[in-house]
Amino acid sequence: MATKKGVLGNGTEVWILHGAVPTLTKMNCITELALGDDSQAEVDNTCLEETEVRTNDYGLSTPGEGSFKINTDPKNATHITLLDLADKKELVGIYVGWSDGTTAPTVATGAVDLPEDRTWSWCTAILRKNSVVIGLDALNNHTVPFKRQSKVTDEFKVQP
Template sequence: MAKVEKGVLSQGTQVWIKHGDTPELTKMICITGITLGDDSVNDIDDTCLEEEDTTTSVPGLTTPGEGSISINTDPKNETHMTLLQLADERATIEVFIGWSDGKEPPVLETGSVTLPPTRTWTSFVTQLKDTNPTFEPNSLVKHSVPMKRQSKAITAYKTNP
């Protein structure tokens, strides 16, 4: 009997960030988690004055969610220090999450990123916010860098085996 695939594992996921005035694409090393946050759709009230029981509305603009990027902070890891510096500057960056269903990295050419179709990608623009480390017993020092997405999180599913 053939093995049934039940989904895509988180292990093997890779993360890149595009940042800087002269765009630079940095592969993040040892991200421990990413939470994208849920988007919410604003309601525009269109209730008529004659209505006596219930308000009505039409969908308005989407407000992107707030999430975080988590690391077990390592001062020797340049990508951790880059992330924390960008958070301190409240920088706006682009994030490219390569799912574990492929291995190909993104390519940065003339300021634009191309995502290979040989793996699934989730990408978005976000503004980072400053944060403090967390110290807990019997644990590594951690940072959970808050982010406020400035765009929808777009997922492009793998199309080539």
């Protein structure tokens, strides 16, 4: 019997932390999410007497850019919330619950509590709004880009 390897994307859930009074909104029907890759500054530490190869160390990380994709549905209140936050270029917390669990996060006094029975990836980001994409035989959709303001933190599920 083959053993299951990895975690499927199907069943992944996404929450956005937003607002002056922190509100945690579960996003409904995100069709794609990319958290983006960071880049590393390189600090040259080559000595003048070196004649063949430059050497360097890594400096600070620059957080990457990512995006949400939605098949935009005006009846889906979470789509409208996401587009409104993006239009205002809001700073939000993005909390991604992997499909290896089902427990939802909670928020109290502005802090998000992530249950240990599923894997989480989270970061902060500034959202930006793009125009709708309309095509033949396709659902109207938005790709909502964001610029992360932190690294992506992964908290892996506690194994029994």
